[in-house]
Amino acid sequence: MRYLTVLLLSTLVLPALATDYPETRRQATTNNYHGVEVADPYQWLEDWSSPEVKAWSAGQNRVARAYLDGLPNREEIARRVEQVVSADTVSYYAAQRIGDRAWFMKYAPPRQQPFLIQIDADGDPATEEVVFDPNTADESGSVSIEWYKVSPNGKLLAIALTNAGAEVADLHIIDLETGKRIDEIVPRVNGPTAGGDISWDSDSTGFYYTRYPRDGEKSAAEQNFHQQLWHRRLATPLSADRYEIGELFDRIAEIRVTAHEPSGKLLLTMQFGDSGRFQLYLRETNGAWHRLSEYEDELVQAAFIDANALLILSRKSAPKGRFMRMDISKLPETASVPLFEAHDKALASDFYGDPTFIVHGGRIYAKSLSGGPQELEVIDLNGSSLPAPELDVAGVGQIVPWDDGVMVRQSSYLSPSSWLLFDGTQTSRHPLSSTSAVSFGDYRVVREFAVSRDGTKIPVNIILAKDARLDGSNPLLLTGYGGYGISMAPAFRPARKAWLEQGGIFAQANLRGGGEYGEDWHRQGMLTKKQNVFDDFHAVMTHLVEAKYTRVDKLAIEGGSNGGLLMGAMIAQHPADFQACISHVGIYDSVRSELSPNGAFNIPEFGTVDNPDHFRALYAYSPYHNLEKTAYPAILFMTGENDGRVDPMHSRKMTAALQYQNTSGKPVLLRTSGTTGHGSGTPLSESISQQVDRLVFLLDSLEMQYKKR
Known part of the structure; x- marks a missing residue:
């Protein structure tokens, strides 16, 4: 049982340390959890509707801007960063193919946002056309575009659009021949965490949508x-849309849908929050819905083999995953048999991104994991x-059916x-x-292993000149994530060049809590075992110093979202x-x-x-609750005002607490984008x-001397 007690209010003017911070009052506020009184002096900073909180945030922004804008060589650095980030780096992703035509999202600086193009499937640049450009x-x-789906007949585009990074998106239907919007705008088909999805009817006259x-x-x-999940028939009032399923789902249900176009059957995957626990449902052409699995069955992903069979990825007694074939020809009865008993590599699953396996041409194409790098099976x-394609040490992204x-x-x-x-x-x-005008030809990648507190070997990938x-003098930036079963795969980031060319080294750790070695790796870093993630990261920090890649006074760390929690834990536990x-x-x-709202x-x-x-574990590592009067390193918090996934109140409260506790004189800055x-x-x-x-x-x-480029 939780209750709130506000005992008194007091106002504290913080001393000038690295800079003059805004006045921040501390409240003698406590919350009781299972008989434990937990102090929360900055709970008032949670209320974004408060003018006082907004004024405080604006004051922190002014301090951060004054500090960052006043640092040496900023103008030269800004020119170089813009040159690198805006370099001629063109990227095509999120592909869909129908017949001889294909659609891709295209990232092409200096345009502010990626846009959607269509092109002949062979990639002839002369056939490229812009379908929808949010920049106009x-x-x-x-x-910005959250996602899109072209109708089976290739004539209509369903596209989910959002504003200011809020991720709450409305669905627009566009005629690909005329480029004009048709039909009603369907509101709120996508949200910050549960996301959203659409599946067209096989005759392109309507669609299912979240x-x-x-x-x-x-x-x-x-x-x-x-x-x-609802269904909409084009050219009808929104009020005529048909409810399909979901009233009895959990409050935090997250839905994805896939159609088998030849038969018209529909497969629905429902996740319980961000749990990695799923239920599978199938809709027959007569409208009947059947639940195919329960959470405890540990079936995590599925794809149609044909109208009467599904390929299922199961983690039941198989934490690395195994494929099952499920017979759906006699619903509601189903029968499943394994394709093989075990797999020597971890099979990837991903609810939020592109499917990690597909069935096409009588073959299964599946992404497998090996501690960070990925392969195609x-x-x-x-x-x-x-036989499979040979890939370099790589990340495997979208897998698209293409000819045979x-x-x-x-x-x-x-x-x-x-x-x-x-x-x-x-x-x-x-x-x-x-393609990219940014070259990394002068750099190499090495892969090493640190040993965590409990003896677990933790991979770390290192980019260096x-x-x-290796004499300990190199500045090094280390990043990590360690959560939700997400694997941190190799990825090309042109902006990284601006750091490396200053003599920096970049390192990425593959921590428990991720999915790099399968579901066991994930479970070892979640719930009451979350401290393993922090121990892993600290072990990597220690390894990089001991191996003389860097030294403590040249080591910086960076992370975001769940990786931001990791940063907070390092600040509190190993400052x-x-x-x-x-x-x-x-x-x-x-x-x-x-x-x-998203918690x-x-x-x-x-x-x-x-x-x-859970409370004991959460309270033991909660960064905000484990700060003390001591010397902290230089810290820059960055957040977005419209963040629907992680409430910016976290950054406000942590900043206030650190500014109060820090004795080092080094800056603690909060930068909030509006x-x-x-x-x-x-x-x-x-x-x-x-x-x-x-x-x-x-x-x-x-304390790095800027090298002019």
């Missing part, structure tokens, strides 16, 4: 929950391995993403593979072991996080204070501004 809809770059409560149906606080429908084979997106640390065509025997490069000397920290949109008050979705990953064991959210949909200009602030902060904090 809003010159500021605030409008629907959130609309005004008047639920309170404002409940409108990002209670996701359901090819398996026949009897479970036998087939597939097109797969490959990413690496040092080379732009490639679209590779694989026909079962030969691999070739599609013309729409990414080919001629770098003397690094020199600087940049933390984006992070979770810092682990005790009250679930009370945020309920995260309970399956982090736990709830209503459970005594035009962005959790990161998705951030305009190019704001992205460049953030990159500049990061780099000048790092160079100053690590």
Whole structure:
């Protein structure tokens, strides 16, 4: 049982340390959890509707801007960062193909936002046409595309549009021949965490869509929950849309849908919050819905083999995953058999992004994991391995059916993403593979292992100059995530060049809590075992110093979202072991996080204070609650005012607490963007501004002399 006691109010004017911070009052506020009184002196900073809180945030922004704008060589650094980020780096992603035509999202600086194009499937650049460009809809770059889906007949486009990074999106239907919007705008088909989805009818006359409560149906606080599936027939009133399923789902249900176009059957996957626990449902053509699995069955992903069979990825007694074939020809009865009993590599699953496996041409194409790097497995429908394309140390992205084979997106640390065509025997490069004017030819990647507190080996991937000397003098930026079963794969980031060319080293740790080695790896870093993630990261920090890649006064760390929680834990637990920290949109008050509008979705990953064991773990590592009067490193918090995933109140409270407790005289800064959210949909200009602030902060904090380029 939780209750709030406000004993008294007191006002504290913080001393001038690195800079003059805004006045921040401390309240003698406590909350009681299972008999434990938990102090919360900055709980008042949670209320964004308060003019006082907004004034305080604006004051923090002024301090951060004055500090960051006043750092040495900022103008030169800004020019270089803009040059690198806006370089001729063109990237095509989110592909869909129908017949001889294909659609891609295209990232092409200096445009503020990616846009949608259509092109002949062979990639002939002369056939490329812009289908929808959000940059023309809003010159500021605030409008962005969440997702799209072209109708089976190739004539209509369904596109979900959001504003200012809020991720709450409405669905627009566009005639691809005329470029004009047709039909009604369907409101609130996408939300910040549960996301959204659409599946067209096979005859292109309507579609199934995820629907959130609309005004008047639920309170404002409940409108990002209670996701359901509805059906819409084009050219009819919104009031005629048909409810399909979801009323009995959990409040934090998250839905994805896939159609089998030849039969008209529909597969629905429902996740319980961000838990990695799923139920599968199937809709027959007569409208009947059947539940195919329960949470405890541990079936995590599925795809149609044909109208009568599904390919299922199961983790039941198989934490690395195994494929099952489910017979759906005699519903409601089903029968499942394994394709093989075990797999030597972890099979990937991903509810939020592109499917990690597809069935096409009698073959299964599946992404597998090996501690960070990923591979593409090819398996026949009897479970036998087939020849697969050879990939460099890489990340495997979207897998798209393409003629008799597939097109797969490959990413690496040092080379732009490639679209590779694989026909079962030969691999070739599609013309729409990414290009970049930014070269990493002078750098190399090495992979090492640190040993965590309990003896677990933790991979770390390190990018450094080919001629770098390991004498402990190098500035090094280390990042990590460790949560939700998400694997941190190699990825090409042109902006990284601006750090590396200053003599910096970049390192990325593959921590428990992620999915790099399968579900066991994830479970070892969630709920009451979350401290393992923090121990892993600290072990990597220690390893990099002991191996003389860097030293403590040249070590900086960076993370975002769940990785921001990781940063907060390092600040609270190991403040003397690094020199600087940049933390984006992070979770810092682990005790009250679930009370945020989006917090309920995260309970399956982090736990709830209503459970005594969960509370003890949350309170023990909650960064905000574990600060003390001591010397902290230089810290830059970055958040977005429109963040619907992690409430910016976390950054406000953590900043206030650190500014009060810090005795080092080093800066604790809070930078809040008024035009962005959790990161998705951030305009190019704001992205460049953030990159500049990061780099000048790092160079100053690590006492690096700027090298002119």
